Amino acid sequence: MSTMSLEPVPGRSDEMIVNMGPQHPATHGVLRVVLGLEGERITRAVPHIGYLHRNHEKIEEARTYPMVIPYTDRMDYVSGTQNELPFVLAVEDMLGIEVPDRAKKIRTMFFELYRLASHLVWMGTAMLDLGAISPFLYTFWDREIILGIVEKTAGARMLPNYYTFGGVRRDVHPDFFKDVADFLDHMERRMVDYEHLVLESPVVHARTIGVGVLSKERAVARGVSGPVLRASGVAYDVRKAFPYDAYPDVEFEIPTSPDGDTYARFWVRFQEMYQSIRILRQLVELTPKTGPYKGKAPARIKPPAGERYRAVENSRGELGVLVVSDGTDKPYRVKHRGAAFSNLQIVPDLFEGAKFSDAIAILASLDPVFGEIDR
Amino acid sequence: MSLLQEVWQAVKAIGTGMATVHKRVYEEAPTEFYPYVKPDLPPVSVQSLALVENEDGSERCIVCLQCERACPAQVITIERHRNPEGKGFLIDRFDIDLVNCMYCAACVEACPVSSIVTIQDFEMSTYDLQTLKADVDFLHEQARRARQWYSPKFGVEVRTEDGRIEKAPPEMQPGGLAEILKPAEEVDS
Ligand code: SF4
Ligand code: SF4
Numbered sequence: 345m346s347t348m349s350l351e352p353v354p355g356r357s358d359e360m361i362v363n364m365g366p367q368h369p370a371t372h373g374v375l376r377v378v379l380g381l382e383g384e385r386i387t388r389a390v391p392h393i394g395y396l397h398r399n400h401e402k403i404e405e406a407r408t409y410p411m412v413i414p415y416t417d418r419m420d421y422v423s424g425t426q427n428e429l430p431f432v433l434a435v436e437d438m439l440g441i442e443v444p445d446r447a448k449k450i451r452t453m454f455f456e457l458y459r460l461a462s463h464l465v466w467m468g469t470a471m472l473d474l475g476a477i478s479p480f481l482y483t484f485w486d487r488e489i490i491l492g493i494v495e496k497t498a499g500a501r502m503l504p505n506y507y508t509f510g511g512v513r514r515d516v517h518p519d520f521f522k523d524v525a526d527f528l529d530h531m532e533r534r535m536v537d538y539e540h541l542v543l544e545s546p547v548v549h550a551r552t553i554g555v556g557v558l559s560k561e562r563a564v565a566r567g568v569s570g571p572v573l574r575a576s577g578v579a580y581d582v583r584k585a586f587p588y589d590a591y592p593d594v595e596f597e598i599p600t601s602p603d604g605d606t607y608a609r610f611w612v613r614f615q616e617m618y619q620s621i622r623i624l625r626q627l628v629e630l631t632p633k634t635g636p637y638k639g640k641a642p643a644r645i646k647p648p649a650g651e652r653y654r655a656v657e658n659s660r661g662e663l664g665v666l667v668v669s670d671g672t673d674k675p676y677r678v679k680h681r682g683a684a685f686s687n688l689q690i691v692p693d694l695f696e697g698a699k700f701s702d703a704i705a706i707l708a709s710l711d712p713v714f715g716e717i718d719r
Numbered sequence: 720m721s722l723l724q725e726v727w728q729a730v731k732a733i734g735t736g737m738a739t740v741h742k743r744v745y746e747e748a749p750t751e752f753y754p755y756v757k758p759d760l761p762p763v764s765v766q767s768l769a770l771v772e773n774e775d776g777s778e779r780c781i782v783c784l785q786c787e788r789a790c791p792a793q794v795i796t797i798e799r800h801r802n803p804e805g806k807g808f809l810i811d812r813f814d815i816d817l818v819n820c821m822y823c824a825a826c827v828e829a830c831p832v833s834s835i836v837t838i839q840d841f842e843m844s845t846y847d848l849q850t851l852k853a854d855v856d857f858l859h860e861q862a863r864r865a866r867q868w869y870s871p872k873f874g875v876e877v878r879t880e881d882g883r884i885e886k887a888p889p890e891m892q893p894g895g896l897a898e899i900l901k902p903a904e905e906v907d908s
Contacts, residue, residue, distance in 0.1 A: 411791035414823035478740055485749050497893065499763040499837065499869075505823045513828070514871060517761070517893050537742070540735045546728045 358382055364703075366395050372469060372707070373714030377691065379700070386703060389695035391688065396718035404678040409435055409645040410508070412678065416665075417503040419680065420716040423462040424494065425454045426658040427716075428507040430665040431678070433588055434654040435509055438647035438669060442639045445590075447511030449631040452590040453524065454494065454506060455656075456620045456627070460531070461490040462659035463617050470610070470708035471542060474551050479541050486534055493523045509645060511638035525628050528621055535617065543614055552607035556694040556706035559604060568687045570661025571616060572710060574600045575608035582657035594626045606702075609709040646673050660684045660711055684710075685717045762867060762875045763893045765822045766841035768815060769865055770858035771834055771876075774884050780834035782808040786826035794819045795826060813855040818848050833870035840865060869893070 365376040374395035380388035400419060404412045416427045429451065436443065443451075468483035491501040496517040498504035506513055517523075542548055558568075563576040573580060581598045583591045599615030601608035649671040655664035661683030668677040687710050694706050751758055760766065773779050782799040794816035799808040826835050838861060845851060853861075862868065867877040867887065875887040 407791055411789070411825070414791050414821060414825065417823075418821075478736075482743065488749055495764055496761040497763070499761075499765045499824060500822065503821070503823075505825070514763075514893060518890075537739045541739055544732075544735070546732045 359387060366392075372712050374718075375688075375707075375712065375714065377695070377703075379695070379703075381700065384699045384701075386695050386698050386700060389692045389703075391691045393685075393688070393714070394718050396714045398719065400719040401678055401680065405675060408673045409647070409675065412675065413507065414503070414505040416680075417505055418715060419682070419719055420658065420660070420663070420684065420713050421502055422465050422713050423458045423659045424502055424504055425451075425498075425506050426458050426462075426656065427663065428505070429455065429589070429656045430654045430663055431667065432507045432509060433656070434652040434665055434667040435645065435647060437654065438650060438652050438667070439509070439642065439645065441510045441641050443511055443589075444636040444639050446632050446635040447637050447639065449590040449593070449627055450512055450516055450637060451507060452594075453624060453627050453631065454498075454504075454512075455589070456623050457490050457494065457524070459620045459659045460617060460624075461487045463613050463620075464490075466613060466659075466708075466711045467538065467542060470705075470711070471548075473704050473708040474548065476541070476545075476547075479538070482534070482537070482541075486531065489527050489530065493520065493527060496520070496523070508638065508641070510641035511636070513638075515634075515637045521628050521631070521633065524624060528624055528628070531621055535614075535621075539614070543611065548610070549607065551702070551705050552610060552709070553605060555606045555702045556698060556709065557603070557605045558690060558694060562690070562693060563604070566686075566689045566693070568661065568690055570657065570659070570683050570687065571612045572609055572687050572690075573661065574598060575612045576604040577602040582655050582662050586655065588654070588656060590627065590630075593630060594623050596623050606705050606709040613711075644673060646671065655681070658683055660713065660716075661687060663716075680716075680719060682716045682719065684712045684714075685719075688712055688717055760839045760841075761893070762839070762887070762891055763837070763869050764839055765824045765827075765837045766839050767817070767822075767837070767843060767861060768820070768826070768853075768858065769836055769838045769861035769868060770813065770855065771836055771862045771868065771884075772859055774882065778810065778834075779832055780810065780813070780830075781832055782810055782813075783831060785829040785831060786835050789825045789829035791823060791825055792819055792821050810855055813858065815853045815858065817843070817851040817853050827870050830870065830872070833873040833876075836862070836868040836870045836876075838862070838865040838868045867891075 360381045362379045362381055363376060364379055366374040376392040378390045379386050400415055404415055412431060413428050416431050417424065419427050464483040464487045468480035471479040494504055495501045497520055498506040558576050560576045560578060563573050564578060577600055579598050579600045584598060596619045599612050601612055647669040649669055651666060651668040653664060653666045655662050663683050664681035666679040667675055670676040695703050698706060771779050782797065784797055787795040787797050796812060796814040798811040800811055802809050824837055827837050840861065843851060867875055869875050874892045876884055877887045879885055
């Protein structure tokens, strides 16, 4: 079988081979899937990626350590600072940099704000794929507030380059904690509407319940993570399994669902948004209003030779990075383990046997971001 | 599920949807009326870069090349020569390729004298990308037009009516007083 298309099977004249993407509006970017269709049923599916390849890992080898941080931002552009954290944590570990407690909490607040922002984008676009337009307008309205809060402190909205070795780049804006608290009040009211519009809608039920069932064994075997894995009944969350930053200080639960279907993945993301609100509420109370925001970091970042893997739980799952240092001021190798990339591996499994229109719903429930998949 | 139940479910769903939409109609719209109403950007917002001159028109930049070294996209090109009378260096060439710049503000953070700063002027759309290959005059002009700018060392600075450069009051500073009281860090060049 050639890699770029599907060969017809001899004697199967009723199978039609169709290209979905890379410019298909429901592929959330530039995914191309070659589908074998028998009527409305999908018989085979071969995904092709790489249309957004920008050579991140190679570029990062030619940059000094502080220079790598803004590049990591540009992988998963929907969830901003979440991409910077694994690299920052890995280098901090190698150098033994102490991070002040307050800086950890600020980092965690930004992390959870971006989780909310990312899940709002997912909700809007997933509902758009199912044919509902107004949730998209409402979720982007709310996301705008989050990005406004981030911009006030970090200076940019989507690619803020805010974390640094030893803490964060600058202290939060004086209004930051009040803004976040106001936003959480607003968001709690909004979540009621979203439940009505999305989770309780009979249209969504009809399109998602029992569609694209991913079994626990299959999910583990394919190495998926994040909400997709938890919707298949595996309670694995890096925030609990390998806590980092301020997560040991806050209380939250890992929502799981045993069903593994598209609706379960929707449901798990919803519950995660409630948990994010809960974490943020605690952190608004816990974080000191003033204090250090950056620990002592050497002027020249030169980790000793060796390697380090650190992972965080971003909006899509386990986002890891392996940093190999050869003792110079540039990393020898930076390998990213993308959550969306690993989650995309189950596309052929889930597509086979599904109806074509269900394929769109299944893809929406995986929440792929192609900046990170293609890197 | 009987047909009656299904019809009832559908009617209920439409009713809930309509009620939600109706609720939003009376909320304040988040729409912005750009370009008629300019957005109110926070002072730290990184929209473009500028090279600030002193009040008397002399160069603030000491041509130490820190920004060139810190730039991850490697779009800054500086050439310099020794000042024949006195100390330091003079600029021969100071180019920033604003097309390939990723507005990460690493250069602004590296600058020891807050010469290169971020400004809020984002209206740089053009038909010809070559016009965004900024040279030193372009960057000076950006700074002359700006009413306020930001750099981590000095915080927010404003240009007053009579052309003086002043540090903005604490309520305009992004990190509050912490930003102003922070001692200047040692420069290693
Ligand atoms: S903002 Fe970043 S990419 Fe642009 S010139 Fe400065 S350091 Fe380079
Ligand atoms: S870091 Fe500042 S002073 Fe040094 S060359 Fe750049 S703009 Fe000039």
